[in-house]
Each structure stands twice: as structure tokens, then as C-alpha cells.
Amino acid sequence: MSTIKESLIEQMQDYFGDDTKRINHALAVTGHAEKLLESEGGDYPVVIAAAVLHDIGMHEAEKKYSSTSGKYQEIEGPPIARKMLIELGFESSQMDEICEIIAHHHSPGKITTANFEILYDADWLVNVRDEFDIKSKDKLKAIIERVFLTASGKALARKIYL
Numbered sequence: 001m002s003t004i005k006e007s008l009i010e011q012m013q014d015y016f017g018d019d020t021k022r023i024n025h026a027l028a029v030t031g032h033a034e035k036l037l038e039s040e041g042g043d044y045p046v047v048i049a050a051a052v053l054h055d056i057g058m059h060e061a062e063k064k065y066s067s068t069s070g071k072y073q074e075i076e077g078p079p080i081a082r083k084m085l086i087e088l089g090f091e092s093s094q095m096d097e098i099c100e101i102i103a104h105h106h107s108p109g110k111i112t113t114a115n116f117e118i119l120y121d122a123d124w125l126v127n128v129r130d131e132f133d134i135k136s137k138d139k140l141k142a143i144i145e146r147v148f149l150t151a152s153g154k155a156l157a158r159k160i161y162l
Contacts, residue, residue: 121153
């Protein structure tokens with residue numbers, strides 16, 4: 001399993017080049033995804049691939065739309081991810097699910113699988129401090145309850161931020 005993760009990380013790092021901000025974000029999300037997989041279950045290769053590659057469309061979104069908006073990442077990410085996944089020998093059904101997760105990772109509710117929810121929560125565990133004012137503990141408690149999809153994601157968010 002770690003060989004899959006290492007190969008994915010190498011592909012992602014090669015693609016992002018010297019963009020350490022995006023590399024570090026992907027690595028942090030992947031670390032949280034691994035923690036959530038332990039308690040939530042899920043398909044390790046699918047979740048880890050989605051975690052490593054979820055923002056892989058950012059550079060292309062910047063080029064095409066002059067924006068890294070989530071909707072553009074969701075459009076541009078899956079084709080790039082699919083090429084990498086083919087090169088790494090992923091099965092067709094795995095690639096389809098990983099690309100579907102990437103295509104909706106900013107759009108909760110469109111996919112309701114455990115694999116999606118783990119990736120979604122892992123991404124929010126990294127993003128919450130950038131997206132919300134977390135100075136008010138009461139507001140933060142409400143945000144955690146509203147945003148996170150899994151019990152483990154909510155628990156880990158409380159542990160990290162409260």
C-alpha cells in the first residue's frame with residue numbers, strides 16, 4: 001500500500017514542481033485521510049489517490065481561467081489525474097471513482113460514498129483555518145458540525161481546533 005502512496009506523491013510532486021504550497025497541502029490532506037481511513041474504513045488506494053491528487057487541476061485552472069476556484073479545479077483535475085493513474089496501473093473502476101471524487105471535492109452532496117466523505121473531511125481539516133474565522137470557539141464548534149461529514153472528521157477537527 002505504501003508503494004501506491006509513494007508513487008502517487010512522486011507523480012504529484014513532479015507535476016507541481018517547485019509549488020511547495022500545493023505539494024505541502026496535498027501531503028497534509030493525505031496524512032489526515034490516512035487517519036480517517038483507520039476509523040471510517042474506506043478503500044485505501046482510492047482515498048489516498050484522491051487525497052494526493054485532489055487539487056491537481058489547480059495549475060491548469062490558473063492557465064485557462066486565471067482562477068484556482070474549486071469549480072475550475074473540479075473541471076481540470078480529473079483528466080490530469082486519470083493520466084497519472086493510468087501510468088501507475090490503477091484499475092478502470094478505481095480511476096473512475098477517484099476522478100469522480102476529484103470532480104466533486106468542493107461539492108458535497110453530489111457523491112455520498114465513504115471514500116468521498118473521508119477525502120472531503122481530510123481537505124477541510126487543512127482548509128478550515130484559511131476559510132473561517134476560528135477565533136470564536138462557539139462559532140468554530142458550529143462550523144465543525146456543519147461542514148464535516150464523518151464522525152471521525154468532526155472529532156479530529158475538535159481535537160485540532162478546539
